[in-house]
Amino acid sequence: MNERPMDTRVPVTVLSGYLGSGKTTLLNYVLNNRAGLRVAVIVNDLSEVNIDAALVRDGGGLSRTDEKLVEMSNGCICCTLREDLLREVEKLAKEGRFDYILIESTGIGEPIPVAQTFMYEDEEAGIRLSELCRLDCMVTVVDAYRFWSDFASGETLLDRQQASDELDNRDVVDLLISQIEFCDVLILNKCDRVADEELDQLESILRKLQPRARFIRAIHGEVSPQQLLNTRLFDFEEASESPGWLKELTHGIHTPETEEYGISSFVYERQLPFHPERLMAWMSDWPSEIVRSKGIVWLASRNEMAQSFSQAGPSVQFGAAGNWVASLPKAEQQIIFQQDHEIAASWHPRFGDRSTKVVFIGIHMDRKQIEAELDQCLITSSELEMDWQSLLDPFPQQTSA
Numbered sequence: 232m233n234e235r236p237m238d239t240r241v242p243v244t245v246l247s248g249y250l251g252s253g254k255t256t257l258l259n260y261v262l263n264n265r266a267g268l269r270v271a272v273i274v275n276d277l278s279e280v281n282i283d284a285a286l287v288r289d290g291g292g293l294s295r296t297d298e299k300l301v302e303m304s305n306g307c308i309c310c311t312l313r314e315d316l317l318r319e320v321e322k323l324a325k326e327g328r329f330d331y332i333l334i335e336s337t338g339i340g341e342p343i344p345v346a347q348t349f350m351y352e353d354e355e356a357g358i359r360l361s362e363l364c365r366l367d368c369m370v371t372v373v374d375a376y377r378f379w380s381d382f383a384s385g386e387t388l389l390d391r392q393q394a395s396d397e398l399d400n401r402d403v404v405d406l407l408i409s410q411i412e413f414c415d416v417l418i419l420n421k422c423d424r425v426a427d428e429e430l431d432q433l434e435s436i437l438r439k440l441q442p443r444a445r446f447i448r449a450i451h452g453e454v455s456p457q458q459l460l461n462t463r464l465f466d467f468e469e470a471s472e473s474p475g476w477l478k479e480l481t482h483g484i485h486t487p488e489t490e491e492y493g494i495s496s497f498v499y500e501r502q503l504p505f506h507p508e509r510l511m512a513w514m515s516d517w518p519s520e521i522v523r524s525k526g527i528v529w530l531a532s533r534n535e536m537a538q539s540f541s542q543a544g545p546s547v548q549f550g551a552a553g554n555w556v557a558s559l560p561k562a563e564q565q566i567i568f569q570q571d572h573e574i575a576a577s578w579h580p581r582f583g584d585r586s587t588k589v590v591f592i593g594i595h596m597d598r599k600q601i602e603a604e605l606d607q608c609l610i611t612s613s614e615l616e617m618d619w620q621s622l623l624d625p626f627p628q629q630t631s632a
């Protein structure tokens with residue numbers, strides 16, 4: 232019988248979640264219930280004074296002799312301290328005396344770059360973490376009590392003085408969404424502060440945004456370590472494809488509606504371009520019942536370039552997504568047709584691959600009305616024959632999204 236060699240790599244769990252969601256509280260609970268596992272903990276804090284590390288040192292019950300607490304301060308392991316993370320993890324793994332590595336990210340950290348650190352060889356540093364460690368589980372902690380106010384705040388991290396530097400102009404809601412859309416386990420924390428029915432609704436919408444993750448409701452981070460350690464849940468490809476909008480847009484997988492809470496989703500798909508001013512007018516009066524939308528937009532005034540579109544709460548991002556195949560020279564088109572039969576099959580005789588495809592996820596959305604309003608923003612039959620370049624385009628002239 233062929234036995235698989237034992238995987239001796241050190242498993243790693245990463246905790247993400249917005250500031251104050253309860254990551255340290257959860258970490259301490261897990262450490263206090265770790266059932267003999269020898270754990271190394273990395274705590275990342277944006278500021279110079281690593282308060283979370285102090286809380287773990289005081290409250291985590293780590294053994295001073297057998298275990299280790301590493302503080303990574305003054306930056307974020309998803310960007311400025313990424314190489315330091317790489318080296319720290321390598322060092323811990325090579326020590327060969329830890330059963331597990333637990334990492335608490337900063338509240339403004341993006342999970343994808345942290346996960347990538349474990350996937351690919353860093354050529355500059357010459358380190359391949361995937362040979363030493365096995366990323367086991369990406370956990371995101373969501374503050375159930377503050378979710379909707381953070382989501383709807385319209386504030387940036389800079390507004391809240393929580394940015395990593397003065398160029399960090401991310402919206403709070405975009406950060407929340409990036410943490411939710413890339414995880415294996417989603418912990419809905421602070422459930423003691425939210426009524427059951429509100430919790431049910433929140434969980435339903437989060438499940439629509441993130442259909443793949445396991446959901447756990449918690450109070451003061453009281454989650455059994457088995458749910459977070461040695462889960463073998465992490466899979467980079469699956470995690471990358473797990474956002475609800477992506478499943479629906481690219482795989483046509485429609486997650487069931489949650490009628491009870493009015494949560495639904497649909498794909499808006501048209502093979503006519505938008506009139507830029509009419510679309511901008513519609514977007515400026517955004518229907519608040521649309522929680523999340525994302526896709527590709529065809530704007531008449533930008534006939535060469537597909538536009539990527541992404542909205543979460545009050546934050547809307549619009550940017551160049553690459554050339555339409557129809558705008559490329561015929562010879563290049565032929566090569567693409569040979570590689571991508573889907574494009575060839577859905578090719579429009581006049582417009583080629585130009586089209587709009589956007590997923591909408593929301594609560595109590597009136598699909599018919601949204602579709603009718605968007606249809607009003609499309610080019611009319613008389614406008615179809617005019618020069619679209621002459622149309623006024625109020626969208627920002629931008630670089631790639």
Ligand SMILES: Nc1nc2c(ncn2[C@@H]2O[C@H](COP(=O)(O)OP(=O)(O)OP(=O)(O)O)[C@@H](O)[C@H]2O)c(=O)[nH]1
Nearest residue numbers: 249250251252253254255256338420421450451452
């Ligand atoms: N009511 C309530 N408070 C909680 C719960 N979990 C954590 N808290 C409190 O929320 C505050 C923030 O918790 P932390 O664990 O420090 O949150 P964090 O995500 O580590 O915060 P940052 O390190 O700033 O990103 C603390 O005062 C906790 O005691 C909970 O389930 N219910």
